[in-house]
Structure formats: structure tokens, C-alpha cells
Amino acid sequence: MIASLGMYDPPWLRAANDALWQALAERLAHMGISDVPSSLTRDRPLPEIWTAPDLLLAQTCGYPLMTSLGESVVPVATPIHDAPGCDGPRHGSMVIVRRGDPAGTLDDLRGRRAAINSRDSNTGMNLFRAVLAPFAQGAGLFTRVLETGAHARSLAAVIAGKADVASIDAVTFALLRDRFPGVDRRVRILARTPVTPGLPLVTASSTPAGTVAALRRALGDLIDDPALAPTLRALRLTGFAILDRRDYEAVTDLEKSAFLAGYPTLC
Template sequence: MTGNIAFPMYDVNPAATDTLAAAVLRHFPNARFQRPADLLSHWQDDNLLLSQTCGYPLMTALNEVQVVGCFHYTASGCEGINYRSRLVARQTEAGKRLDDFRGQVVACNSPDSQSGHHALRNSVGHDDTFFRSIVWTGSHRQSLSALQNGTADIAAIDGVSLALFARYQPQALKELTVVGETPLTPGLPLITSRHTSAQTLNALREVLREIAGEAEITAPLLIGGFSPASRRDYDVILKASSCV
């Protein structure tokens, strides 16, 4: 089976991502691993064999891709295929709750991010006046930097990303603290092209289930399991975001 493979969403430790990709390629030797610069084009590519996206783009911009499943992560707050965001602020704000940040500045990675934007928007009841302003940073890592340099006061950070930063880039969390968390929501889906056959889709699920049990490959990425999933599992994201 040919096609492109990528794991762009939790690539905090590139060597660990490379090891995961190599494990998949052993089963699909004609496929090609890549680190795409334009994620939306990559996810929409008819030649996509396997990638990982965010639940919000899946439900709003990727109507034709097929959902393969979802990894289980061992980061704090994760349960099965579900994960949550952690609300992060400067250590000087320790002990405060989300309501205490009304009228302050929030850092968000992107408008289409479930973990960095919509999970937090849901938590404030879709009140677009709750925060004084939004700083769009482009990534969770840059949202943490915005907190550290005082550009913003609070941010919602994907709990898996936060745990990976703590392990591999602890300087990203210097003088920061967790002040809350968002409700559980389905984790980042693994997807394949609409053209992928049912046989190959089943093969992908079997391969990912097998690899998820190989701790030497998955533990560095905080992966503890895998479950098949469908688009229906992500309907809750649209309902919570009042998109339907």
C-alpha cells in the first residue's frame, strides 16, 4: 500500500515520532513518512494513508476523510480515547480559578483548535466577552511563551502536549502552573483518505493496535493503547461548540 504517513500533532520529541513512524512503515513499506508544512492540504490529500488531526478540523473541514481510531494517552487527565486541556497561568496566579481570569488576556494556538480554543470557549459558556482579548500564537508552545513573557494571562493547553513538554522541554513550563482543566473530549483522531479501502482501513487498525502494545515504541510518546473510532465519536465536539 502506498501513501503518505505523518504524526504532526505531538511531535515534541522528533526521535520518538520517527520511531513510531518506522514501526508503521514496517507494515506498509511502500508508504512514505513526512513532516508536512501545510497540514490542511496534507489531511485532504487523496494519497493520505495515515495522519493525526484535531477533532474540530475533523468535524468542520475534513468531511471526506475516514477515521481510523484514536490512541489512548497516559498523560494526567486522559481516560481511554478521551483527553482534556489544562488551564495554565503564571505561578504568581496559583490558586486562582477560571472565573478569576475574566477581563484578562487569553493565548490560543489557533481558531480551529479544539484543545486550545474551543475547549476553553465551551468552559466560559461561549461568552465571547469573557476575556478582554485573544492573542493568537500559532502553537501550544508559543502560547506558553506568551504566558511567560506577559503577553497573555491564561491558556488552554492540550494535556498530552503539556505532559510531553514537561518531559522533553521543561523550560517551556518554567514559572507556570496549572489552574484548572476542561471537560473530557474525544482525543486527536487518526485519519486516512476517503479512497483508502476497507481492507486497508482494517489493516491500519490492526497495525496501530499492535504497535500501541509495544512500550519501547509508544511509552516515549505517552501512548498507552489504541481504539478504533468513527466520525460519530466526534459528534460531541460539534454539539459542545454549538456548530450544529
């Protein structure tokens, strides 16, 4: 079986994610779950991990959960983070521009350049599209949309002047500010997007119900372990909520609203 915590796993947090996984794996083994992976998988593309039939646990994004992944995975739990822009298990994005950018409203972004991490990202694209749709008036806003592959790269593109605006996941933005305090001197928050359920932890649809229940019990137990307090603080992790696909319909509802507003594609 395989496991991944690759959505909030930059190099400086890998030790924390490894410690979190080791604690979770030990608890699962004590519950009698067999074939628990001893380490996290980091050498395979995330979409390949998400669709692996032997997936025990991985973190995905709410947008592919509700679009491309279909019934291949089952939601296990949604993390709760202590970060600005988070509301329990729900979170949004920060629409950021360079510190000295003259833009005062989203409408001032017309004719500018945007950076997004990917077209299948809820926080980088879907929430961004939703907050822009009322201003787009059925037409394109940007002269260019740069796909960077990661929120951190989108932020870097704005700082470097390769893009003028980006929508950065609230948790990622907080973690980047923890690591690089100078970020606040380089960019500012122009707007905040709506919030939707955060990045879900999922397992393969073939995972037995007893294993899903064990995963949920083990995750809940982690939060109350004093030995893990430094790890949880580093990850800004404070708990887990049990949400299902119906909760994630908020993601596709925003997509539908953008379509109805005549802005089906972020452009």
C-alpha cells in the first residue's frame, strides 16, 4: 500500500510530515491494519498516487475530488488548520499582488498577467475564477495566464514580476510566511476568495470500511498526542473533520456560478 502527504510537503516540512506519518502508521499497526507503508511516497506524480488501487491515504484537492477522480477514492477526513483564511475545515485563497502594485480592486486587474498553480486546482483556479467572475462580465480579464505547477512558484512569479496576481491557498500562504517572513514586504493581499472545504485526505474506493474507520480514529488520536505538538504546530494542524462528497459540492457550485456568469475559463 502507498501513502502520501504531498500537498503541504515543501522541503522544510518533510521532516514534520514524516513524523506525522510515522505516528499514524504506528497507530494503524496497533489497530491491526496490515501492509501499512513505513514511509511516504514522494517519487510518483500526485495524480498517479490518487488513482492507485493500493492507496491507503493521500491528500488531494477538492476540485479533482469532484471532477476527475470520480468514485476512485473515498474521503477519509479533512484537516483543520490554524491559518488566516481558514474556517474550521474550510479555507479559501489570498489573491496577492506585489507590494507596490497600484491595483485597489479586482477590477483593476484587467489587462494584467495572472499566475495559477494548475487548471485543476480549487484554490489556485476555481476559487480565483469564482471571485473574478462578477468583474469579468463574460470576457477575459488577463493578457496571459501562467501555469506554474505550485502555489509557491506562483507567489515567486508575482514577486519576480513575471505575473501580476495569483490566488494562493490560505494554508500554503501561511506556511510560506512562517518560513520566509520577508514575503510580507514583497506582496500584499488584494482580496480573499470564498471558502470551501479544504484539501481532503482520501483512500482508494476499495479500502475496507474497517480500515477507513481505523484511519479516522488514528487521525483523531494524533491531535491529542503531546509528543506531536511541535510537529502539529509546524504544519499548523489543529484537527480533522469528517466531511463527505456532499460537503464538497460547494466546490462545483462555485464552478457553476462562474459558468452562469459567462466566465467558464479563467482567462
